[in-house]
Amino acid sequence: MTTNPTRSRQTPSATAIPLRPFGSHQDIRVSALGMGGHHLGDAADDETAVRIVQEGFDGGITFFDNCWEYHRGKSEILLGTGLKGHRDKVFLMTKVCTHGRDAALATEMLEQSLNRLQTDHLDLWQLHGVSFENDPDLFMRPGGAAEAMLKAKQQGKVRFLGFTGHKDPAIHLKMLATGFPFDAVQMPLNAFDATFRSFQTEVLPELNRRGIAALGMKPFSGHGEPIQNGAITAKEALRYAMSLPITVTITGMDKLDVLRQNLKVAQNFTPMPREEMRALENRVKLVAADGHFELYKTSIKFDNPEARLAHGFPLDMKSAEVEEIVMATQNTGKPFPQIPK
Amino acid sequence: MQKNSEAEPVNQSGVKFSRRDFVKGAAAFTASTLARVTEETMKGKSQAPGSAAKVPMRPLGNTGAQVSALGVGGFHLGSTKDQPEANEIVARALDAGINFFDNAWDYHDGLSEGRLGDALQGKRDRAFVMTKVCTHGRSKDVAMQMLEQSLRRLQTDHLDLWQIHEVIYYNDPDLIFAPNGAAEALALAKQQGKVRFVGFTGHKDPAIHLRMLKHGFPFDTVQMPLNACDASFRSFETQVLPEATKQGIAVLGMKSLGGSGELVRGGALTAHEGLRYAMSLPVATTISGMDSIAVLEQNLEVARGFQPLSTADMQSLRDRVKQYAADGRFELFKTTKMYDGGVGREQHHFPTPDKLPA
Numbered sequence: 001m002t003t004n005p006t007r008s009r010q011t012p013s014a015t016a017i018p019l020r021p022f023g024s025h026q027d028i029r030v031s032a033l034g035m036g037g038h039h040l041g042d043a044a045d046d047e048t049a050v051r052i053v054q055e056g057f058d059g060g061i062t063f064f065d066n067c068w069e070y071h072r073g074k075s076e077i078l079l080g081t082g083l084k085g086h087r088d089k090v091f092l093m094t095k096v097c098t099h100g101r102d103a104a105l106a107t108e109m110l111e112q113s114l115n116r117l118q119t120d121h122l123d124l125w126q127l128h129g130v131s132f133e134n135d136p137d138l139f140m141r142p143g144g145a146a147e148a149m150l151k152a153k154q155q156g157k158v159r160f161l162g163f164t165g166h167k168d169p170a171i172h173l174k175m176l177a178t179g180f181p182f183d184a185v186q187m188p189l190n191a192f193d194a195t196f197r198s199f200q201t202e203v204l205p206e207l208n209r210r211g212i213a214a215l216g217m218k219p220f221s222g223h224g225e226p227i228q229n230g231a232i233t234a235k236e237a238l239r240y241a242m243s244l245p246i247t248v249t250i251t252g253m254d255k256l257d258v259l260r261q262n263l264k265v266a267q268n269f270t271p272m273p274r275e276e277m278r279a280l281e282n283r284v285k286l287v288a289a290d291g292h293f294e295l296y297k298t299s300i301k302f303d304n305p306e307a308r309l310a311h312g313f314p315l316d317m318k319s320a321e322v323e324e325i326v327m328a329t330q331n332t333g334k335p336f337p338q339i340p341k
Numbered sequence: 342m343q344k345n346s347e348a349e350p351v352n353q354s355g356v357k358f359s360r361r362d363f364v365k366g367a368a369a370f371t372a373s374t375l376a377r378v379t380e381e382t383m384k385g386k387s388q389a390p391g392s393a394a395k396v397p398m399r400p401l402g403n404t405g406a407q408v409s410a411l412g413v414g415g416f417h418l419g420s421t422k423d424q425p426e427a428n429e430i431v432a433r434a435l436d437a438g439i440n441f442f443d444n445a446w447d448y449h450d451g452l453s454e455g456r457l458g459d460a461l462q463g464k465r466d467r468a469f470v471m472t473k474v475c476t477h478g479r480s481k482d483v484a485m486q487m488l489e490q491s492l493r494r495l496q497t498d499h500l501d502l503w504q505i506h507e508v509i510y511y512n513d514p515d516l517i518f519a520p521n522g523a524a525e526a527l528a529l530a531k532q533q534g535k536v537r538f539v540g541f542t543g544h545k546d547p548a549i550h551l552r553m554l555k556h557g558f559p560f561d562t563v564q565m566p567l568n569a570c571d572a573s574f575r576s577f578e579t580q581v582l583p584e585a586t587k588q589g590i591a592v593l594g595m596k597s598l599g600g601s602g603e604l605v606r607g608g609a610l611t612a613h614e615g616l617r618y619a620m621s622l623p624v625a626t627t628i629s630g631m632d633s634i635a636v637l638e639q640n641l642e643v644a645r646g647f648q649p650l651s652t653a654d655m656q657s658l659r660d661r662v663k664q665y666a667a668d669g670r671f672e673l674f675k676t677t678k679m680y681d682g683g684v685g686r687e688q689h690h691f692p693t694p695d696k697l698p699a
Binding site: 132133134135168170195196197285286287288289290291292298299308311312313314 | 509511512548575669670677692697
């Protein structure tokens with residue numbers, strides 16, 4: 001259970017992805033580029049998804065992200081298959097999707113995640129989708145998910161605990177103010193975030209002060225909108241995100257091409273000089289200021305309809321955006337996600 | 342007008358104003374539903390004890406001026422069916438003790454300012470007239486041209502208060518305080534005696550307001566959304582109100598019912614509760630849009646002889662609406678583009694709302 005995932009790796013070649021400490025745990029090192037779990041379910045077929053995992057591992061990725069609700073479990077199953085034989089060489093994370101509901105549901109989800117991932121333990125288990133102002137209260141309430149997390153750690157089913165969200169730095173700070181012993185916190189970190197409702201300026205310094213591992217996500221602003229628009233190149237965007245003082249940058253890859261492109265940046269990674277980072281922030285500042293390149297903060301485009309329902313928030317089916325998220329997540333329309341046996 | 346028609350930036354013809362279309366629909370709700378509520382309330386207590394009482398006056402920060410605790414919003418004056426209706430709203434408001442009148446250069450492409458100017462003919466000295474300048478990042482010169490236009494439409498030689506409108510983008514503070522920016526226009530207009538006091542307004546994010554306040558500019562006022570839901574969602578009440586008060590800047594509240602009655606329509610609270618909550622905060626005035634006599638009378642039921650809610654009552658209202666507040670669904674001005682003006686987006690080089698998700 002205390003295996004250092006990186007110690008058993010081959011001697012790093014000249015083009016290995018840099019390894020970084022997991023927060024204050026200097027003995028645990030993970031790859032500076034992490035593979036996002038959601039996109040595995042978007043791959044052309046299962047075979048491609050499994051190859052993405054294997055080729056990523058061979059390319060030096062040791063940090064693997066996932067989540068109980070991604071593609072209704074398919075993403076976890078694909079990752080479990082892809083990591084067969086390598087489980088002890090990677091740092092495996094998945095997330096629990098209580099969305100305000102109770103500890104018993106969280107524990108049930110954990111068992112299911114372990115089954116799908118074909119493992120007896122997780123390296124990191126995080127609370128998913130902390131997006132609403134009342135999430136910290138719901139998490140900490142008696143019988144809430146916080147209790148399930150502490151119990152799982154005590155039982156050795158998970159080594160570390162964390163949470164993730166993409167909405168508002170203020171909500172992250174509220175989570176940190178609860179005093180819960182988080183080992184990791186995940187958040188969107190990119191050049192646009194630097195000047196708009198900024199996790200980088202409001203949350204990241206607090207994590208580093210406390211020795212909590214900072215996990216960056218959305219280096220391409222979610223679906224690469226500013227890259228398609230020409231505001232920034234993919235290489236600049238990833239290099240910027242990876243140059244922040246964080247443990248890992250997690251990004252989703254649904255095609256081998258995309259994986260290879262990211263590996264190229266990560267294997268030849270040299271941090272962006274501070275002045276270059278400031279210049280890039282200034283360059284994109286004008287278009288960052290209304291958040292239209294960070295729709296996870298400013299719209300419900302990246303939110304999960306089931307999370308809304310679990311909170312008792314309405315889903316306005318007349319809204320094009322709601323229709324889109326319901327279709328994207330193959331939502332059942334039922335207030336509670338079923339747990340398929 | 343010759344000068345203005347030559348100035349491209351001030352030319353407003355043909356500009357799509359997305360907010361207007363939205364508010365038009367929502368205002369229909371306000372007028373009909375609230376009127377019905379009023380009627381019912383009036384039936385219940387036709388001899389309301391406070392009906393003759395005036396709307397109380399409050400100090401406007403450190404300015405020495407006094408303003409009424411309820412203010413008439415200018416956007417909705419432009420939504421009235423005709424000038425006589427606007428005249429009657431303004432006259433009745435003045436008689437009830439209201440002196441604070443809000444407006445903005447771009448409301449209904451100038452119609453709102455025109456309506457207020459006409460309605461205040463011969464009554465200008467009884468009113469505290471505010472309007473807003475809509476540079477959206479453009480220069481001091483544009484601001485000064487807009488001021489002249491506003492003064493003409495309002496038929497006055499000076500404003501009591503001139504505010505920078507729609508400070509809602511993260512780079513607005515930089516643009517406003519850039520050399521030759523709108524902040525210089527505020528200072529110049531004050532120096533010239535064309536405006537007595539200056540301020541700014543915005544409905545988007547407390548963080549942007551706080552950035553504006555960090556510049557140390559001598560703002561007399563700052564306007565912001567204040568309602569029972571705001572207290573627990575991206576909150577101006579907890580983040581900006583104390584800071585402005587500390588700096589001696591008068592706070593003007595707005596959107597007491599969510600902008601277009603969303604809080605009432607969604608069942609979070611009644612119109613009376615919403616207004617009473619907003620007016621009980623430590624603010625100089627609460628600005629409310631009133632596009633009919635019925636809505637004015639409804640507001641006056643609360644505002645005449647106003648007594649603030651107790652701390653305990655305030656807290657119980659906040660707790661009651663907290664469940665609706667957490668996803669910002671009734672504060673769409675914070676969470677969507679619905680209340681953002683098209684001109685502002687255009688001037689910032691942002692895509693128009695139809696190119697963005699709903």
